[in-house]
């Protein structure tokens with residue numbers, strides 16, 4: 001049910017003509033683009049094998065180790081070339097194993113956000129276990145950066161309502177859901193929507209015999225994401241790109257990001273920003289300009 005409806009925002013002329021008043025972006029901007037990078041490395045595999053005693057899946061382990069060995073560095077180089085700040089969602093376990101990672105990302109001007117502690121699959125844990133992982137992650141981030149993280153992204157983009165309520169208690173924004181094409185509030189939590197159309201593992205990930213599809217060519221993905229960004233910008237929405245260190249850090253996919261950013265940066269009406277800045281912008285809007293919903297039931 002809708003608690004309040006978005007008021008009509010003033011339309012701003014752009015090279016594409018007047019944008020629809022989907023959301024009140026900052027002055028001069030008619031859409032937004034956000035580069036988000038989930039630094040999963042090998043944590044999803046470790047979670048999957050947490051009760052296994054053997055050292056299986058060496059091939060997948062090595063694929064994933066590429067992220068912290070090389071992939072992250074390649075992505076940071078692309079971002080630096082375009083002077084773009086991104087948001088890195090990092091499992092607490094990765095931060096604990098690599099104590100310089102979060103401080104280095106923050107020193108480079110990027111935002112760091114929460115992504116579970118051990119990349120726990122939320123469907124497989126209790127609400128209490130989720131709360132413990134959240135608190136342990138916040139404590140790790142606070143100890144390593146001196147700052148409390150502003151945002152959270154659920155592993156696998158899946159949450160339960162009680163877990164979502166814990167994000168509200170912690171005052172975090174969330175970026176796991178996809179209920180609209182622009183920021184909105186659900187049960188008091190600011191949502192920065194994601195999209196499977198703008199996610200890399202569904203296109204490039206192939207870990208062996210359990211693969212559900214062959215990898216897509218980076219050439220095809222570049223065309224796809226350029227098309228989707230243009231459509232999203234024309235509609236006045238938020239284009240959230242979700243990448244992974246071990247997937248998009250490879251040369252071909254990293255070049256996709258390079259060419260996509262080159263194109264987006266040509267459009268002065270597109271606000272290329274971070275999650276924390278998107279959240280700050282939304283929170284300073286007048287209440288009648290924000291979009292809020294309440295989900296049904298507990």
Ligand SMILES: [Zn+2]
Pocket residue numbers: 038040115119154155156
């Ligand atoms: Zn993840």
